[in-house]
Amino acid sequence: MSALELIGVTKVYGRGAGEVQALREVTLAVEPGELVAVMGPSGSGKSTLLTIAGTLESASSGDVLIGGMPVSKLSRNQQAAMRRRAIGYVFQDFNLLAGLTAAENVALPLELDGVSTRTARKAALEVLDRLSLSARAEHFPDDLSGGERQRVAIARAVxxxxxxxxxxxxxxxxxxxxxxAVMRLVRSTCQGGVAGVVVTHDAQLASWADRVVFLRDGRMVDQTAPPAGPESLLQADAAR
Amino acid sequence: MSVRHAVLALLSEGPKYGLRLRHEFEERTGEVWPINVGQIYTTLQRLERDGMVESGLEDDGPQKTYRLTAEGAAELNRWLHTPPDLGSPPRDELVIKVLVAMHVPGVDIGEVIQTHRRRVVELMQEWTRVKRDASEDDISLVLVVDAELFRLDSVVRWLDAADSRLRRVTSPPTPRTNPAPAKRKAAAL
Incomplete structure (x- = not known):
């Protein structure tokens, strides 16, 4: 079963003359353990795709399935619970809470979901350790470097x-x-069985993904072929 | 890649024989640029002719070893500090294809650009896999792969910019802000 499935998803903002079609009939499935990158210019619908996949917005038409469950069949409360438990978000500007330490930031989604402070903290410290951030667990975001802040944001998301x-x-x-380093972390997280979707206009970041899909004017116009393996690359180079 | 200067650089560490030079050359370039031993010996002969290296037989074996001369060391130093020729634009096949495609009837330029974009990103994925599988201390390989990734990245960026510019040119102008020349003329009369 796909971890995420979008079937014919269309998103329209506004009405009449001001109507904007942000997504048009997008169909995309992401399997557990797979990392997919979505590339496209500004205004191509990349971020809209992500907010709809994360149930932060609903589609105008089409179906969104998470773990096989159609999102439209869930109540608002059930959707919120799914967001807290099953979906992790990493934002461009990290969105860490300045008044909480790194460990508290990471523990927060679990605590909001009703997990005891002690258990949540234990889980948070484990993830921080995996991301080589144990020594920074009690630091506040302002005392961390940009790279460390983003690793904390990833820890919170996973x-x-x-x-x-x-x-x-x-x-x-x-x-x-x-x-x-951020993409290496995202990748290793996915290798643990999590499905990942990364939206970016940066081809170097996208090239860490198993598959890159291209959006243009809200439509999925193309995607990369499955890997041929690095051996072919080195041989092609040697033959040059 | 200048094999000549790579050989000088390897000899700056001390005298070496041909097979060892070949092995070290491949090792230091992350084994991305294979070289045959014939190329190494031809290069050594030319360097010897030009007085940059000198050869001799080792006491303990039949192998001919080569050592750097003062002239060779000076040439190596000069080369390291000379910028490569980045001034004249190369004749880029991809640029030519896009320029030509603009004028071929029935060709969707956006589709041509996307085909190349996808292929370049696929190549970048392959290089990234090489980097992912490389051991952390294989810094030569990582640097060579980085160089290739930055080069391909610049190709994708150029395609993105070309796409965006062409869309701006071909999208219909809005009448109020950009009236067609005929209309403007009529309005002036």
């Missing part, structure tokens, strides 16, 4: 039993080496 990781330009304004 803590608990998340099945879907959604990231909008996750390397933000980080330099290329730190941006790469």
């Amino acid at each position: 803590v608990g039993e998340r099945r879907l990781l959604l990231a909008d330009e996750p390397s933000g304004a980080l330099d290329s080496v730190n941006g790469e």
